[in-house]
Amino acid sequence: MKISEIENEIVEEFSLFGDDWESKYEHLIDLGKSLPLIDEKYKIEENIIKGCQSRVWMHSELKDGKVYFTADSDAIITKGMVALMIRVLNGQTAKDIIETKLEFINKIGLKEHLSPTRANGLVSMINRMKMDSVKFSR
Amino acid sequence: MLDIKAIRTHFPILQKTVNNNPLVYFDNGATTQKPLAVINAITEYYTKQNANIHRGVHALSREATELFEEARKTVAHFINAEESELIFTSGTTHSINLIANGLSFEKDSEILLTQLEHHSNILPWQLNAQKNNAKLKVVPIHEDGTLQLENLKNLVSKKTKVVSITHVSNTLGVINPIKEIISEIRKLNSNTLIVIDGAQSVPHLKIDVKDLDCDFFVFSGHKMYGPTGTGVLYVKKNVFNQLQLSASGGGTIKTVSFEKTEYVDGPLKFEPGTPNIEGVIALSAAVKYIDSIGIEKIAQYEHELLGYAQSKLAEIPEVEVYANHLNKAAVISFNVKNQHPFDVGTLLDKYGVAVRTGHHCTQPLMNYYNISGTIRASFAMYNTFEEIDVFILGLKKAIKMLS
Numbered sequence: 001m002k003i004s005e006i007e008n009e010i011v012e013e014f015s016l017f018g019d020d021w022e023s024k025y026e027h028l029i030d031l032g033k034s035l036p037l038i039d040e041k042y043k044i045e046e047n048i049i050k051g052c053q054s055r056v057w058m059h060s061e062l063k064d065g066k067v068y069f070t071a072d073s074d075a076i077i078t079k080g081m082v083a084l085m086i087r088v089l090n091g092q093t094a095k096d097i098i099e100t101k102l103e104f105i106n107k108i109g110l111k112e113h114l115s116p117t118r119a120n121g122l123v124s125m126i127n128r129m130k131m132d133s134v135k136f137s138r
Numbered sequence: 139m140l141d142i143k144a145i146r147t148h149f150p151i152l153q154k155t156v157n158n159n160p161l162v163y164f165d166n167g168a169t170t171q172k173p174l175a176v177i178n179a180i181t182e183y184y185t186k187q188n189a190n191i192h193r194g195v196h197a198l199s200r201e202a203t204e205l206f207e208e209a210r211k212t213v214a215h216f217i218n219a220e221e222s223e224l225i226f227t228s229g230t231t232h233s234i235n236l237i238a239n240g241l242s243f244e245k246d247s248e249i250l251l252t253q254l255e256h257h258s259n260i261l262p263w264q265l266n267a268q269k270n271n272a273k274l275k276v277v278p279i280h281e282d283g284t285l286q287l288e289n290l291k292n293l294v295s296k297k298t299k300v301v302s303i304t305h306v307s308n309t310l311g312v313i314n315p316i317k318e319i320i321s322e323i324r325k326l327n328s329n330t331l332i333v334i335d336g337a338q339s340v341p342h343l344k345i346d347v348k349d350l351d352c353d354f355f356v357f358s359g360h361k362m363y364g365p366t367g368t369g370v371l372y373v374k375k376n377v378f379n380q381l382q383l384s385a386s387g388g389g390t391i392k393t394v395s396f397e398k399t400e401y402v403d404g405p406l407k408f409e410p411g412t413p414n415i416e417g418v419i420a421l422s423a424a425v426k427y428i429d430s431i432g433i434e435k436i437a438q439y440e441h442e443l444l445g446y447a448q449s450k451l452a453e454i455p456e457v458e459v460y461a462n463h464l465n466k467a468a469v470i471s472f473n474v475k476n477q478h479p480f481d482v483g484t485l486l487d488k489y490g491v492a493v494r495t496g497h498h499c500t501q502p503l504m505n506y507y508n509i510s511g512t513i514r515a516s517f518a519m520y521n522t523f524e525e526i527d528v529f530i531l532g533l534k535k536a537i538k539m540l541s
Contacts, residue, residue, distance in 0.1 A: 021157065021488050026539055053496050053511065054480045074510070075478035076540060077485075 003096055006088045007104035014108035024109065025077070032079030036086060038070040049124050054078040056125060060132040066091045067133050081113055081122055089129055094137035098130050140431065140439045146520050148173040148427075159490025162525045167308055167338060167469055167516030168494055169360045172424075176364060179423035183416040190412055192389055206415055209422035210405070216425045217336075217355065218346040219372050225405040226418050229369035230337040231258040233356035234302070236371055236408060237333055238262035239384030241300065245271040248297040252277040252285055253506055254307040254314075257499040259335045263302060272299070279506065283310040283461030290319065294326040301332050305339035309498040309514065310461040311444075311469025313339070320351050331377060337361055341518070342440060342467040344433050353377045359417065363518075364424035368417040371408070378404070387411045436519045440468035443517045443526065450530045456537055460512060468517035471498075474533075477540050479511045485539060486513075489532035 001009075017024040038047070042059040049056040054075030061068050069086045073079045088104070089097050105111055105122075113122045146152050149171045154161045163171060183205070189198035191206045207221070214221040227233045239262070249263050249272055260274075267274050275298075277290045294301070301323055306313050320332050333354040336345060341362040347355045352374070359368030373381060383401070387410030392400040401407045428436070447470055451457045459472045474482050483495035496511040497504045504510060515529065 022535075022539065025485065025488065029539065054478050055510070075480040077481045078478075 003088055003092055003100045007102070007107075010084065010088070010104050011107045021109070028080035028084075028110075029076050030080075031083040031087075032073075032076045032081075035072065035079050035083040036070045036090070038072045042070070043072065049121055049128050053121070056082060056121065058082070058125070058128055058132075060129070060136075062094070062136045065093060067094055067097055067136055069129060069132075078121075081110070082125060085122075085125060085129065094133035097133040098137065102126060140435055140519065142439075142520065142522055145431065146522075148175065149520050150174065150177075152520060156490040156492070157488050159528075162489075162491040162521075162528050164515040164517060164521065164525070164529060165492045165494050166341075166518035166521075167311075167361070167498075167514060169366065170341060170363045170518050171520070172365065173363055173427050175423045175427045176420045179420040180365065180416050183419050188416075191415055192406070202415060205419050206413070209418045212422040212425050213370060213418075214372075216345070216429070217340070217370075217372060218348050219355075220375065222404050223347075223373055223375055223378070225371040225373065225408045226413055227356075227369040227371050228367050228414065229358040229360070230335060230356050231262075231369075233354075233369050233371035234259055234333070234335065235262045236384060237302075237354050237356070237381065238266040240381040241266065241331070242382065243270045243272050243299045246297060247272040247299045248275050248295065249273070250275045250277065250290075250293055250298055250301040250303075252290075252303050252314075253279045254283070254285070254304055254310070254312065254503055255302075255500070256304065256308050256335065256337070257501070259302055259304060259333075260502070263300070273297075276502075277303075279503075282463055283307060283312040284465070285314055285319075287315075287319070287322075291322060291326065294323055294330065296327060298323075298327050298330045301330055302335065303333070304335040304337075306336075306342065306467045306469075307461075307500075307503075308338045308469070309500045309503055309512065310471050311338075311466035311516070312461050313343070313465055313467060316352070317350055324351070331380070338467060338469070341428075342433075342437055344437070347372055347374070359421040359424065362424055363427060364421035365414075365417045367414050368421045373405075381408075383407065385410055431519065439519060440517050440521075443521055443523065444468045444470065446523055447515065447517075447526045447529070450526060451533075454530075454534060454537070456541075457533075460507060468521075469514065470516075471512040471514045473509065473512055474537055474540070477537070479513045481540055482513050482533070482536050485536035486529070486532050489528070489535070491529045491532050493529075 038057050038059045043057045047057045054073050056073045058071040071082045151171045187202050189202040191203040210221045210224055214224040275293050278286045305316050323330055331353045334352045336355050336357040340357040355372040357370050360366040390407045390410045456475045457472050479495040483493055486493055494514045
């Protein structure tokens with residue numbers, strides 16, 4: 001599936017919750033539990049994403065021209081956010097990842113996580129995924 | 139008794155809703171909300187008095203200067219200092235930097251800090267120590283967040299040039315017995331300069347710098363209902379000439395030539411450039427506001443809030459409170475077993491409860507407890523028992539969601 005198609009799928013999924021933020025966050029927490037976990041050997045200093053109050057480790061690999069991510073975090077909500085990002089970007093080409101705007105985050109009512117005042121580092125996370133893709137596309 | 143209902147009407151922001159819930163603001167250790175008296179003082183200044191101070195011959199400048207110097211008196215009296223001992227700064231961090239940059243020592247001198255200190259009371263001294271080849275020494279704490287006073291005594295020597303210590307821990311709320319500590323240090327080395335970081339104590343405790351007998355006392359305006367960008371550096375009269383200038387500029391001199399400059403005496407020498415005039419005037423409005431309520435009454439009420447909140451937290455088995463006692467200002471740091479503080483803080487925010495999560499700029503203290511952060515609830519005079527109930531209910535729901 002294309003990035004935009006997966007984004008639409010997630011938006012639809014979250015629209016079921018309406019204004020019920022508790023269910024939305026419960027869902028996010030569940031998603032966190034399904035995160036493709038990073039191999040312990042990659043949990044090293046240079047794979048920690050800075051700017052997060054919670055720690056996030058991320059590893060990326062290029063396979064057959066597509067980028068794949070694994071990650072982990074010590075905070076479960078952060079893990080849910082990472083899981084969403086990975087679900088959208090996993091298996092896409094570096095070029096598509098670099099160009100995507102990830103507008104679904106606004107649409108599912110989680111845009112507070114994009115605010116620079118929040119210490120969860122979603123912005124740093126997205127930057128990391130894009131930077132890794134830039135490296136792969138060289 | 140405080141009339142909390144009336145007090146809450148003085149703080150317009152408390153009417154705000156967050157995520158469709160009434161705002162419960164428990165992040166007062168970071169900054170307090172501002173009463174109308176302070177907000178209006180700023181508007182009033184710009185509407186009627188704005189001019190540069192200490193310079194103009196015209197009426198407006200005279201009026202602004204008078205208000206500014208009147209504010210110096212008001213704030214000085216608030217901590218029982220003389221106005222000639224009171225330097226206005228941009229905040230506690232700026233104040234400590236002025237001290238640390240203004241003192242130089244011979245090689246192998248020692249600077250004594252504590253495990254409790256905020257980064258702002260560590261880093262300026264670290265820079266000072268690098269410049270002067272001095273050593274930083276650290277007073278350890280007990281598990282309950284209190285200082286190991288016996289060790290403090292052992293650490294003060296002939297080499298100890300400065301002891302810089304917080305009055306109230308910003309992370310734990312623990313109140314240090316600084317009066318006893320100061321008198322003990324005086325006995326051990328009468329030349330040691332003593333700096334007290336009062337950022338977290340001034341909003342909650344009656345301060346009398348003469349009675350404390352410290353050499354420096356520093357605090358911020360914005361944590362005591364005043365505006366951001368205002369702070370105070372109290373310098374005891376007889377140590378004023380030990381503090382060297384680390385920054386200079388307009389408004390600090392008697393005469394200037396390229397060969398030689400003669401500075402004014404007193405606080406103005408340390409206030410180069412145009413100061414935060416409206417901020418200082420609004421800070422004095424904050425002081426008057428606190429005085430109108432009564433700091434002792436505020437302290438007593440906040441202590442009741444602290445006791446109530448801690449007793450409610452004790453009923454939640456997953457919660458672990460650090461420094462779980464009542465010798466504290468109205469601050470509670472805690473964690474939920476197996477949960478990250480960020481998760482708990484995020485969910486509390488959704489319930490409209492503002493708390494702080496993270497290391498609170500006290501990483502050495504976090505290292506002592508071997509944790510990455512805590513959740514901190516800190517109270518002010520306008521908080522209520524009902525708000526604590528909302529917080530506890532939100533916390534219970536958050537714990538349920540996370541586990």
